[in-house]
Amino acid sequence: MANTNFTNVKISGIVTVVPQIVKLIDDEIDLYGGNQKQIDRIKKSIGLDRRHVADADTTSVDLCEAAARKLFKGLGLNKRDVDGLIFVTQTPDHFQPSNAAVIHGRLELDSSCASFDINLGCSGYVYGLWMAHMMVASGTCNKVLLLAGDTISKYVNPRDRSTAPLFGDAGSATLVEKTEVDTKSFFSLHTDGSGNDFIKVPAGGFRCPTTEKTTVEYEDTEGNWRSQNDLYMNGGEVFNFSIKIEPVAINEILKYSKKTIDDMDYIIFHQANKYIITNIAKRLKLPLDKVPCETVGKYGNQSSASIPSTINDALSIKLSTSQQDIILSGFGVGLSWASASIVLDNIYCPTVQIYNKG
Amino acid sequence: MTKQEFLNELAEIMQLDAPLNGDESLETFVEWDSLSNLGVMSMLDLEFDLTVTTDKLREIKTIPDLIALAGEHISG
Numbered sequence: 001m002a003n004t005n006f007t008n009v010k011i012s013g014i015v016t017v018v019p020q021i022v023k024l025i026d027d028e029i030d031l032y033g034g035n036q037k038q039i040d041r042i043k044k045s046i047g048l049d050r051r052h053v054a055d056a057d058t059t060s061v062d063l064c065e066a067a068a069r070k071l072f073k074g075l076g077l078n079k080r081d082v083d084g085l086i087f088v089t090q091t092p093d094h095f096q097p098s099n100a101a102v103i104h105g106r107l108e109l110d111s112s113c114a115s116f117d118i119n120l121g122c123s124g125y126v127y128g129l130w131m132a133h134m135m136v137a138s139g140t141c142n143k144v145l146l147l148a149g150d151t152i153s154k155y156v157n158p159r160d161r162s163t164a165p166l167f168g169d170a171g172s173a174t175l176v177e178k179t180e181v182d183t184k185s186f187f188s189l190h191t192d193g194s195g196n197d198f199i200k201v202p203a204g205g206f207r208c209p210t211t212e213k214t215t216v217e218y219e220d221t222e223g224n225w226r227s228q229n230d231l232y233m234n235g236g237e238v239f240n241f242s243i244k245i246e247p248v249a250i251n252e253i254l255k256y257s258k259k260t261i262d263d264m265d266y267i268i269f270h271q272a273n274k275y276i277i278t279n280i281a282k283r284l285k286l287p288l289d290k291v292p293c294e295t296v297g298k299y300g301n302q303s304s305a306s307i308p309s310t311i312n313d314a315l316s317i318k319l320s321t322s323q324q325d326i327i328l329s330g331f332g333v334g335l336s337w338a339s340a341s342i343v344l345d346n347i348y349c350p351t352v353q354i355y356n357k358g
Numbered sequence: 359m360t361k362q363e364f365l366n367e368l369a370e371i372m373q374l375d376a377p378l379n380g381d382e383s384l385e386t387f388v389e390w391d392s393l394s395n396l397g398v399m400s401m402l403d404l405e406f407d408l409t410v411t412t413d414k415l416r417e418i419k420t421i422p423d424l425i426a427l428a429g430e431h432i433s434g
Contacts (some may be wrong), residue, residue, distance in 0.1 A: 043391060162392075166366050223390060238413030239396050244404065279400055 002189040003256050006137040010128075013075050013348030014319075015171040016309040017067040018052035018299055019355045025049060025165045027129035032161070044205065047274025051168035051300025053153040058355065060089045060149035061102050065170025066355055067207075068107060068145060071173040074348040077143070079107060084135045084144035085115040088124035088304045090153045090333070092117065103147065107178040114141065121199070122270040122332025124148055124304035125172070126340050129328070130187040132176035146174040150303035152231065155201055157217065160224035162235050162298070168300020184185070185328065186257040186341040188249065189307040195335035198237045203228035242272060242331055249329055249339045257341040261286060263325055264341075266315065270330040271295040271306040299352070303332075311344075312352045319349040359405060361425065364432050367405075368421070369399035383420045398424070406431040 025039055025146035032038045038123065042048050054063070074077055085127050087100040094102075100115040109115075114135070120127050125148045132144040149171030156163040204212035221290050226232060250267065254260060261267075267290055269277050277293040282285075292314035295306060307328050309320065318324055323345040331337035359367075365378045382391040387405040387434050395415050402408040406428060425432055 035388070038388070038391070041389070044373070045393060045397070234412075235392060236399065236415075240399065240403075240409070240411075243400060275396070283404065287391060 003187065003341050004134075005184060005186045005257070006133045007138045007181055007182060007184055009133045009185060010181065010183050011178060011342065011344060011347060012175045012177055013071050014172065014174045014308050014311050015067040015071040015074065015172055015314040015348075015350060015353065016305060017063045017070070017353045017355050018170045018302075018309070019054040019058055021053050021061065023051050023053055023056055026086055028165060031159070031164065045275050047271070048165050048300075049297040050238050050316045051153070051165075052170070053300070054151045054169040058151070058357065059093050059171075060072070060091050060151050061093050061099050061106070063151075063169065063355055064099075064149040065106055065146040065171075066172060066353070067149070067171050067173035068103070070149060070350070071145075071175060071348065071352060075175060077175065080110050081344070082109050082145050083113050084132065084133055084141035085109065085113055086128050087116070088118045088120055088128040088146070088148040089150055090119055090121050090124075090303065091154065095261050099147075101142050107110065114287060117296060120336055121150070121303045122272065122306065122333070123330035123334065123336040123338045124185070125270075125307040126330045126338035127189060129174070129176065129340055129342075130189060130338065131282040132174075133185055133187070134274050136176060136178050140336065143175060143177040146176055148172045148308060149173070149306040150305060153300070157174075157224075157230040158228040159217070160230065161224055162222070163231050163233050166301050166334075168302050170299060170302040170305035170309050172305045174308060178324065184341060185343070186253060186312045187338065188253050188256060190245070190336065190337045192241075192335045195237070195241060196250040198233070198234045199233050199333040199336065201229070215341055225351070226234065238272075238332070241277060241285065241335055242276050243279050245331060246331055247283045249331070249337055250280075250284055250327060253327060254339050257324070259341060262289075264290065264322040264327055267291050268307055268310050269293075269328070272312055272332065274299055300310055309352055312349060316349050316351045319344050321346065359432055364423070364425065364428070367401055368398070368424070371401065378419055378421060380425070384424070385419055402428060418420055
């Protein structure tokens with residue numbers, strides 16, 4: 001069982017940066033055959049409204065670089081002290097080299113810094129945190145920079161209602177470091193690869209390289225259009241998966257950390273959409289004021305960056321001025337899911353930043 | 359759950375303005391879409407511990423069919 005806990009490791013700061021361009025579902029009425037009522041239903045039940053998307057030449061590296069620079073400044077951190085760098089993304093600049101190497105160069109970090117990418121989506125932030133904690137707890141590193149960012153909006157077909165209005169882009173930076181304070185963090189990690197087809201970009205890798213054929217767009221039974229190069233998501237199956245496994249996952253991490261819902265100040269889920277989160281909360285009988293779920297309506301589903309983005313958006317003041325017991329839980333592509341029970345104590349936590357292209 | 363309670367829940371999931379009488383064809387509603395399907399899947403699971411696939415739900419054409427799917431869980 002992939003459960004573990006760490007002591008003397010803390011999170012000191014979290015920054016999220018979103019691109020400038022804002023898209024509104026209200027402006028996409030053509031996607032819904034001119035049916036405003038359907039848009040209103042989607043806004044009300046799924047919680048979609050606005051989303052921030054990157055322009056053609058802004059990538060996850062740019063967004064995370066901006067987040068990292070803001071984090072360094074906010075913490076007064078000497079970048080030479082960063083000896084671990086993890087970049088969680090599924091929308092890298094290149095297959096080779098890793099995003100971690102690209103940003104290591106841009107930030108001019110020290111050469112004695114272990115740097116690598118993790119290829120995970122919606123569960124990726126928690127996986128990245130786990131890895132960062134492990135690197136510190138093992139004695140390998142003192143300060144690990146965890147970057148989690150994606151530009152999934154670039155993967156969706158604009159004529160696909162199951163993905164196009166949903167995804168926003170973002171980059172985040174989190175500092176995980178060694179502390180003398182007797183902290184305790186708990187993690188549980190999961191995978192169900194039998195569901196690897198439910199969220200997928202079929203072409204563009206080595207199994208199915210991009211060809212003229214993979215760029216041909218086709219209409220599915222729901223009337224959505226996409227090509228093999230575009231992101232496909234089986235919304236119904238992903239929904240079923242989420243509402244089934246997340247209540248179990250939350251109960252598991254509570255049990256493992258010997259805590260109850262009442263002990264927790266907040267439960268922060270990957271912001272798939274508002275409907276999924278409120279549904280999971282209902283099943284767990286969670287008080288809704290402990291479960292922020294407005295991120296999707298403001299920024300879109302931000303994949304690996306949705307958890308840090310929610311922390312910066314909803315808990316900026318709370319976390320900057322007090323100590324909070326928090327559960328984080330990510331779930332999605334893979335299928336993969338991971339949960340953590342952590343304490344965030346007076347961290348550097350500014351509100352969500354808008355990317356300044358400069 | 360009574361049939362009336364079920365119909366009320368369904369009307370709320372589909373966000374209909376008028377109540378359902380229980381013998382409608384679902385295909386006549388533009389509101390019977392993938393969004394409503396998710397809502398119904400969630401209700402069946404939450405209320406009756408009944409897991410229904412998206413494909414199975416797509417085969418459902420009428421409200422009596424949907425009620426039959428829930429079977430013994432709906433009375434009256």
